[in-house]
Amino acid sequence: MPATSWPGRILEQLRGVNPFGGDSLPSRVPVFASGRPTLPFPHPWNYREPIRIFETFWCGAEKETGAGRHNRYLYVGGFPPVLLSRDPAIIKAVLGATGEKPGQFDRDTAPTAGIARATGEDSLLYANGAVWRRQKSLAAEPFSRSSLFQPEQFHGFEQTFRRTVAERLEVLRARQKATGQTVTRLALEPEIKVVMLEMLVNNFFGGTVDERELRERFVPSLDGLIAHMVSDTIAPRMMAVAGLLTGRRGLLKRRKADFEALVDIALAGRAKGLGLWQQFHSEAPDAALRSNLRVFLAGAMEATSSFASWAISHLARRPDIQEQIFAEVKDLETYDPDSLTHALALNRVLEETVRLTPALYFLPRRATVDTWIETTDHRRMLIPKGAHVCLDVWHANRCEEFWGAAVTGYPAGDFAPERWEFLARKGLTPKDMLHFGFGYGPRFCPGRFLGLLEVGLVVGAMVKLFRFTAVGEPAGVRAGVSTKPADGVLVDLELRA
Numbered sequence: 001m002p003a004t005s006w007p008g009r010i011l012e013q014l015r016g017v018n019p020f021g022g023d024s025l026p027s028r029v030p031v032f033a034s035g036r037p038t039l040p041f042p043h044p045w046n047y048r049e050p051i052r053i054f055e056t057f058w059c060g061a062e063k064e065t066g067a068g069r070h071n072r073y074l075y076v077g078g079f080p081p082v083l084l085s086r087d088p089a090i091i092k093a094v095l096g097a098t099g100e101k102p103g104q105f106d107r108d109t110a111p112t113a114g115i116a117r118a119t120g121e122d123s124l125l126y127a128n129g130a131v132w133r134r135q136k137s138l139a140a141e142p143f144s145r146s147s148l149f150q151p152e153q154f155h156g157f158e159q160t161f162r163r164t165v166a167e168r169l170e171v172l173r174a175r176q177k178a179t180g181q182t183v184t185r186l187a188l189e190p191e192i193k194v195v196m197l198e199m200l201v202n203n204f205f206g207g208t209v210d211e212r213e214l215r216e217r218f219v220p221s222l223d224g225l226i227a228h229m230v231s232d233t234i235a236p237r238m239m240a241v242a243g244l245l246t247g248r249r250g251l252l253k254r255r256k257a258d259f260e261a262l263v264d265i266a267l268a269g270r271a272k273g274l275g276l277w278q279q280f281h282s283e284a285p286d287a288a289l290r291s292n293l294r295v296f297l298a299g300a301m302e303a304t305s306s307f308a309s310w311a312i313s314h315l316a317r318r319p320d321i322q323e324q325i326f327a328e329v330k331d332l333e334t335y336d337p338d339s340l341t342h343a344l345a346l347n348r349v350l351e352e353t354v355r356l357t358p359a360l361y362f363l364p365r366r367a368t369v370d371t372w373i374e375t376t377d378h379r380r381m382l383i384p385k386g387a388h389v390c391l392d393v394w395h396a397n398r399c400e401e402f403w404g405a406a407v408t409g410y411p412a413g414d415f416a417p418e419r420w421e422f423l424a425r426k427g428l429t430p431k432d433m434l435h436f437g438f439g440y441g442p443r444f445c446p447g448r449f450l451g452l453l454e455v456g457l458v459v460g461a462m463v464k465l466f467r468f469t470a471v472g473e474p475a476g477v478r479a480g481v482s483t484k485p486a487d488g489v490l491v492d493l494e495l496r497a
């Protein structure tokens with residue numbers, strides 16, 4: 001029986017007892033060891049580099065045999081154990097056993113405490129148990145494939161995008177004319193965020209915010225708030241003191257007011273049944289929807305911007321694939337559900353992007369009771385009550401054993417959309433090769449179709465209008481709430497004829 005009290009855990013920790021059980025035992029990560037990237041837990045000096053923290057867990061794991069090679073745990077200070085897994089079978093088993101039923105895993109709220117303070121605790125993302133289940137069923141209809149993949153709905157998204165792009169093109173043309181240059185160096189991430197938020201607010205929620213206000217007011221405010229949510233999770237007291245000392249409390253207050261104004265705009269269409277509100281059937285008063293709207297607005301901007309930024313960043317190093325996608329989209333006058341579904345090269349790029357560089361790099365869970373999980377190949381693990389379970393999707397998808405040349409035809413760490421062709425020849429589809437880019441099981445992403453639609457449109461249209469080339473060496477990853485290319489998607493942009 002694993003210990004549940006503080007003194008009991010201390011005793012186990014001193015004795016080196018493994019609190020997990022079964023034939024799939026994780027191996028222990030020492031707190032201090034030389035030669036590692038950082039300490040194996042977040043603190044105020046390393047929390048901006050969460051992927052390095054996870055890397056620390058995997059240092060020395062290659063010496064392990066058995067389950068301990070891909071499943072490791074930290075057990076210190078009388079705290080409950082933290083399990084980190086990069087084993088796709090274990091990840092799948094835990095995600096499949098998550099839900100509101102007694103004995104199922106909760107979504108661990110510890111890594112998102114700062115998000116909950118800014119958005120509310122009763123949102124679909126943060127809540128567990130019956131509250132989560134209720135939120136989930138409410139969101140099902142408007143986010144469904146059948147609601148979103150309507151030609152008329154698509155057309156709205158496309159129009160928004162075209163309008164924004166036309167305006168930005170004018171700015172670009174004017175700049176090129178003024179400088180006499182045909183190539184412009186630009187960090188695309190801020191542009192991508194504006195387009196993503198615009199599609200969400202104006203098309204999905206039927207709002208009417210103009211592009212300039214999104215660019216100058218709402219995107220910077222949301223960006224600032226999202227950065228605050230991350231720091232506020234790790235070091236809330238330090239953030240409060242820093243706010244007082246630096247006078248940044250006023251700025252934070254203004255950003256929160258902007259966030260509320262954006263929620264008001266998104267809600268305004270409800271009474272008139274604008275956008276996807278017409279698919280939303282609930283008697284709940286507007287006030288009861290605000291937490292979810294905050295999560296959808298901030299979360300969706302963050303996740304779709306991450307996805308589109310990575311896709312463009314990867315393509316900027318693969319001019320050959322840009323040309324393949326160009327051949328697919330050059331004659332498309334309107335994007336409709338059918339044309340986007342049949343754009344094979346584009347879809348492989350999207351699949352590979354979300355595999356190699358998932359927006360959400362880990363999925364947090366918490367054991368509500370002592371829980372046995374079983375993988376599809378019949379390996380079993382006992383996870384003790386209270387254990388924090390970090391499903392390290394980032395490293396699972398980069399592990400040679402699961403995604404390397406022997407399995408998929410290409411090295412795991414390479415951006416290779418061709419691997420999906422190789423797998424297809426072996427009769428394997430993305431459904432057989434779980435990369436968890438949108439999660440798995442009951443807490444699977446409800447925004448998947450919306451995200452794919454938006455990102456497909458943006459990437460398709462980018463390739464149709466421009467050739468773009470990455471500047472310098474691959475810049476690495478920046479990770480907060482989601483991951484992004486560290487260089488802000490810096491590219492040389494050239495208009496196609």
Ligand code: HEM
Pocket residue numbers: 107124125126136295296297299300303304307354358359360363364436437438439440442443444445446447448450451452455
């Ligand atoms: C296109 C980029 C997107 C990616 C890569 C993405 C990824 C994910 C992933 C991996 C999860 C599972 C989290 C977990 O299991 O702990 C998730 C959940 C969620 N996503 Fe997304 N997402 C995207 C877009 C969106 C959009 C556009 C929305 C809403 C407008 C959204 C709303 C949510 C919500 C509310 C959850 C929580 C669901 C639950 O706990 O039941 N996502 N997302």
